[in-house]
Amino acid sequence: MMNLAELTTPYLLLEPEKMRANIDRLQAHMDTLGVPLRPHVKTAKSIDVVRRLFPAQGTGPITVSTLKEADYFAEHGFTDITYAVGISPDKLPRVARLHRGGVCLRVLLDSVAQAEAVVAFAKRDHVSIPALIEIDCDGERAGLREGDAKIVEIARILQENKQFSGILMHAGGSYHCPDKAAKEAAAEHERATAVKVSEALRDAGLPCETVSVGSTPTAHFAKDLTGITEVRAGVYVFQDLVMAGLHVCQLDDIAISVVATVIGHRPDKGWIMTDAGWMALSRDRGTANQEVDQGYGVVCAMDGTPYPDLIVSSTSQEHGVVELRKGSKSKLPQLEVGTKVRILPNHACATASQFDGYVVPDQNELVFWPRVNGW
Amino acid sequence: MMNLAELTTPYLLLEPEKMRANIDRLQAHMDTLGVPLRPHVKTAKSIDVVRRLFPAQGTGPITVSTLKEADYFAEHGFTDITYAVGISPDKLPRVARLHRGGVCLRVLLDSVAQAEAVVAFAKRDHVSIPALIEIDCDGERAGLREGDAKIVEIARILQENKQFSGILMHAGGSYHCPDKAAKEAAAEHERATAVKVSEALRDAGLPCETVSVGSTPTAHFAKDLTGITEVRAGVYVFQDLVMAGLHVCQLDDIAISVVATVIGHRPDKGWIMTDAGWMALSRDRGTANQEVDQGYGVVCAMDGTPYPDLIVSSTSQEHGVVELRKGSKSKLPQLEVGTKVRILPNHACATASQFDGYVVPDQNELVFWPRVNGW
Known part of the structure; x- marks a missing residue:
């Protein structure tokens, strides 16, 4: 289980207020329709x-x-x-x-x-x-x-x-x-x-x-x-990029993200390297066939604001390549080695399953909510 | 950790003799070249x-x-x-x-x-x-x-x-x-x-x-x-379909497979349903761009023999759709509900990471070798 005293990236962050709002929204809709969840x-x-x-x-x-x-x-x-x-x-x-x-x-x-x-x-x-x-x-x-x-x-x-x-x-x-x-x-x-x-x-x-x-x-x-x-229904609790692409939610409703650290740059290629590869993000590419392909995830600052057009374009086991979406006119942000970013997942079920639990802000500290993976 | 007394599918089977041969083969090559691994x-x-x-x-x-x-x-x-x-x-x-x-x-x-x-x-x-x-x-x-x-x-x-x-x-x-x-x-x-x-x-x-x-x-x-x-080198220990597609090994060298159970049929679609979805197989589609696309994996009998042209063509979280490769002239095998099959993985690193360990035949019993996932 994750040792919060020595918390290093990648880890899975869960924002309880966003989750609460997602839960309340569907529950209210079901209450209106008079059917239990x-x-x-x-x-x-x-x-x-x-x-x-x-x-x-x-x-x-x-x-x-x-x-x-x-x-x-x-x-x-x-x-x-x-x-x-x-x-x-x-x-x-x-x-x-x-x-x-x-x-x-x-x-x-x-x-x-x-x-x-x-x-x-x-x-x-x-x-x-x-x-x-x-x-x-x-x-x-x-x-x-x-x-x-x-x-x-x-x-x-x-x-x-x-x-x-x-x-x-x-x-x-x-x-x-x-x-x-x-x-x-x-x-x-x-x-x-x-x-x-x-x-x-x-x-x-x-x-x-x-x-x-x-x-x-x-x-x-x-x-x-x-x-x-x-x-x-299951994924509504967290929401994800696939649901946002289907207009079931907004990007800002997504309650889980993978926290990653910048570990290098390839200026010759316009790449920022992070320590969140497919092992952290999962191999799920659920947005690949949607109107907007979000790669392996949308890259946000630690306050949750997405960087314009910045996505994880490819991954290996413990490396994520972050770059601007093809055709973007935005500028690659200057993210020094050691900078932390948050990556919104294609598919909440798949990304969450790569972790043994959630790191959750609770008042002024972080707590850990374990998951039960496997069969 | 897996309870072997109540072993149910999907689980990850490791064949120690195949692994031994893979290890020995690369070690012998390195010994010839005089470089340590x-x-x-x-x-x-x-x-x-x-x-x-x-x-x-x-x-x-x-x-x-x-x-x-x-x-x-x-x-x-x-x-x-x-x-x-x-x-x-x-x-x-x-x-x-x-x-x-x-x-x-x-x-x-x-x-x-x-x-x-x-x-x-x-x-x-x-x-x-x-x-x-x-x-x-x-x-x-x-x-x-x-x-x-x-x-x-x-x-x-x-x-x-x-x-x-x-x-x-x-x-x-x-x-x-x-x-x-x-x-x-x-x-x-x-x-x-x-x-x-x-x-x-x-x-x-x-x-x-x-x-x-x-x-x-x-x-x-x-x-x-x-x-x-x-x-x-890492993947050589188990080998996988990507390595077989690259002619680094043969299908028969692949030392790990996901054991799955048939849970249904869709005769109207030519599908056999199993309980190994992407949660067990991983979302890795490493053979998608190879000469032979193996879907989410090659389906074998429990003795390790591949069924002709039978692959996992699509997956959801805990469902795998097994069907004949497109254009195949083979006949869909009759696999009743409850039949166990083995599925060879695209990418050993990705598939193994979906499990907390390996089920390993050891003389006349099965033993469990745990893995260390996470960060």
Whole structure:
């Protein structure tokens, strides 16, 4: 774990006021639409962050991407957890262990084979493991398409052992929607598809208690969530350059940045070298196909102000090359060796995962909020 | 740390026999050329791996990319360490602490400002910190060009306080050299440049004890290392798809792979879904600009045999989409939910860094070799 007494760069800075504003903004929108959030903690992976999502009681319904997250949050008192990655039989003993510890962990699946495996395991192990059926609304990832007869077939297999909990979908396609109307349409398509599937299930006599949708863009741009029982989103807590490029947030809303130190210059090339390479920034280049390619990140002064047109253009493991964006008419700032800068990340989930925790200003000192990485 | 009793995918498998062969192959080549290796431990970051680089005594001269690696290997008895990333003044207290603990940690720099800062700190702190001057031989990263008058100027500043240790360069350009003659030429260019710089320093009356070169491609393809005192290389210990694409190794030499489980299918799209997304594989797409783009990795059976034309074509955080390479005439293998596969990585340094250690077959059991990530 990071030794704050000997803090050296690169490290991951978290600004709690920006995070608070991001959390409050989406919560207010959900309150208006009357649907509860089930935050996806795969972005933050930190109890200190996730406690702040549930101001009243400190715990609440969450979504996880790994069983390690589930174990960690269960240890911190969370009892209502959805594991939103398709379940495989080898993971069921870990799932059962959580159930026996008092955690209601919902699993996700999209095939008859998985449903049969989960039911057989639950019967043999005398444990109830509720399962959600994954629905695909935009061809981006896993899930069954609306209208597929397998949805009802799988629900029946689960329901025979009282393990059918509902449906879940993720509008990953919304990440390709820079304009407002397209994001609103993606949100409505996600909602409408979920409602159609849930109605078909109910028509078939199958209870569909949970109708779960979500992605950070659709959560922010949904105008109506009638028929939806919960919304999942993760990256909104921190925001990032991809979300800014999608106009889900402003650059100034981004709550995490990598603090780096200038370690050299190549005046012949117009380069400033820093000690934040891909190991710190991650290899994520999520803005590469957006209108504005932000390289490996936007370079800011330590007060958070971006230097005009200054980005990390390339990286090696522990080196970052900082230069002006191609075609820029700005002047390269004079940043002497030893100068500290802050780099806004393309993708908060990816960059945060390169660190074992967050350095957080708290009144007049820095504190450390650890993360749970791995599986 | 990984719980082997409850081992679930994704995890990082290390095959010790393949690693042994990779280590022996480069060591034999270096023995023939009569130059010692200073292995770069940034790839493995594991005492269990690095001990196997020095069969006689268990420790030896190493290169590190972070001060955390330096601290970790110092705790394990290593006393001759080169920190091969340009030094910034804020890191000098950590460097000095290592020196006071009996470790000779060489730092790297390429500017007068850094040299003055290192000398001033050493004088004030009553500690000797030897420094190497970084030389750039191919315009890829940091360093001064051969012939730059600053090289002698910096060496003099260091030598006044007996801190000048020599020069260091890294032929990063060799990563763009698929054909043998180009790699041999890159190796000879790296050698010749280093020798010229060291001779110019000696002509100026400055001792140049260390003449350090290295990159995995040039280390393997060097035919002569006259005038060189040490070679650095890191990725050779594991090898990876980038190195295979550069014909530095064969696919079968790659010693690490990510073990993943099939979690679903999209027959409409020709996709097999696994639980190894970019969080496990890393976002590194090092083969994207090579002759054969291997996507996010080559998919193999658990015995290590690659499935014909089967690659990870896209990823999200915890999902990997496996499909046939575009234009393939092979048939998608039937891999049921729960089937385990192994995925060869683009870049061993990047993929290994996503894990907290290696799962290693050792006689009839699995053991865990931890890694030291972070800074």
